[in-house]
Amino acid sequence: MVTLKQLAKELGVSISTVSKALNNSEEIGEETVKRVKQLAEQYNYTPNKVALSLKQSKTKTIGVIIPNILNRFLAKVLFGIEREANKHGYNIITCISNESLEKEKEALKLLANGSVDGFVLSVAEETQVNNEIAHFKNTINQGLPIVMFDRVAHDVMCDKVIVDDFDATYNATKSLLNENRIRIAFISDINGLSVGKLRERGYNKAMLESRCEPLVLAVKKKDDHQKKIKAFFKKNRNIDGVIAADSSSGIIALNTAINMGLKVPKDVSVIAFASKSDSYHTLPKLTTIRQHAKIIGAQAAQMLIRRLQNPSVIEDVKTKIVKTSLVKNKSTL
Amino acid sequence: MVTLKQLAKELGVSISTVSKALNNSEEIGEETVKRVKQLAEQYNYTPNKVALSLKQSKTKTIGVIIPNILNRFLAKVLFGIEREANKHGYNIITCISNESLEKEKEALKLLANGSVDGFVLSVAEETQVNNEIAHFKNTINQGLPIVMFDRVAHDVMCDKVIVDDFDATYNATKSLLNENRIRIAFISDINGLSVGKLRERGYNKAMLESRCEPLVLAVKKKDDHQKKIKAFFKKNRNIDGVIAADSSSGIIALNTAINMGLKVPKDVSVIAFASKSDSYHTLPKLTTIRQHAKIIGAQAAQMLIRRLQNPSVIEDVKTKIVKTSLVKNKSTL
């Protein structure tokens, strides 16, 4: 890498002259500016990012902590964050907590040493279960703002971007009830998460309002989803609707129903939290609750960057709700 | 953030004493070391990463450029890279090229300004189509090593980690031929990629060896996969086997076959490049070609880190092949 020093030497001027010339300072003579820029161009000079960061004590880098990159929703949010960050000249440095509290703490600590200007993160499962929040508060107190998305810690004062999980399942369940379904099951493999609980509650509310009895299957990560769901269907022969809190459960439920000789949507309707491409993984195509992951990511990044660029203004923390949409396909009437 | 300066001041010693004490230098008195460490602990001191990077002209950060984070395979590789990097004290800074040559160039340039010590990347589709490699060569000439994985540019001299794509489909096709299938189709939505082509060639070779006529369906990203595949099945009624170059095509092919009243695997066998969790998205469970994405990521990271840590040794570039495995499930005989 070429440095200002080398350019200065070759041009026979001082370092500061070169710096000013490249930054279009008024102080420098037209002729000099031209010479400097030309040589810089020739040598393909770019300012050293690290030196810049040190000097200006900001890195233009956002730390992103994701619980699980294999989760399609989270991957999509990451995509949204990256794109938005890039648009504003920020890079992202990614850590994967793997749903572990310990790794989350580590990542936070590791990056809070000057590597990043702030964080966008979704809380790890273990963290939510143990309700740990000290590490978040610490980080914020160190002057590093955090924006949480999807899985948030409500007791931490920071900006948040969430989904209307409760309303989403409430409305989805309602829509099945309107199809005159009465034995609607709720299947979820994210029962430990805040969002999983909200989704279940929305479902419950709708069911109880219509005097239908809730019927819930909580699948665990280590279970064989297919077996569990098949057994569940066998035990509850009269199921005529399914609300799935995650895409896998939804896809498997639909395919299992068909495998058991049921007609979808004639005998059973299925709705799942899932993405567009997931909906192609079943025949008939799956009716989905879309979370607009990319928008969530973009919003979160935006909130963080705003805060970074107006550090003086002590804004109140905000919580944005990105509404889901129910996209009807052929797995419902 | 506390700095050495502040600690030094409070302790009434010089900055270098503090630095040495914290780095367990032999030079410093036992008593002093204790005092320094205690105060550092109390103030939760961590060395400023940026200053360290500047001083040592290495960042302990790896730049990762991924064409598409929503691709499950690539996401999994990213996971492997991150974990391996972390193990060796490296962070990763992620850019998503979104299959665009321009973004790939940009990312490379942006991070080559001192932000990272080297790159792990998979080549964007557009880059492969246009066969552009100058930006890679530039980066390497600047002294930043690159390790490519999966989609590699063969004409660039650098370490590579690839999959035995050709053999994988050759063997998979053979295994269907051994089931006495004779009308085996190849379905792919990655026809533009180097790996897609290799997969097709492996299939072709096996078919021709058995004097069977190849039958290929190339789906485009923007197509409605379900429609395309259904039409394909209708046009070629006698298909008795499918090799899919990507998981989506495989899942959709299997589900479509069932939807059309065919029995899987009795009438049609299906094999696809896909992950374990994908195999649960069909009933019967999908027979898959596994790429061991995490291992690929870990290997790539390892190769880069090795090179970074032995900069003097000019090793020859290496290409590692991570073998796929054919995991038989219920979609084949």
Add this chain to the structure above:
DNA sequence: ATGAAAGCGCTAACAA
């Protein structure tokens, strides 16, 4: 219009 110098936080060679 140009340059010298200080300083961001850290390490390390050298001096005391």
Add this chain to the structure above:
DNA sequence: TTGTTAGCGCTTTCAT
């Protein structure tokens, strides 16, 4: 055993 100093690459204030 401890401190001084230089320097990593850059910006910026203050001379000149």
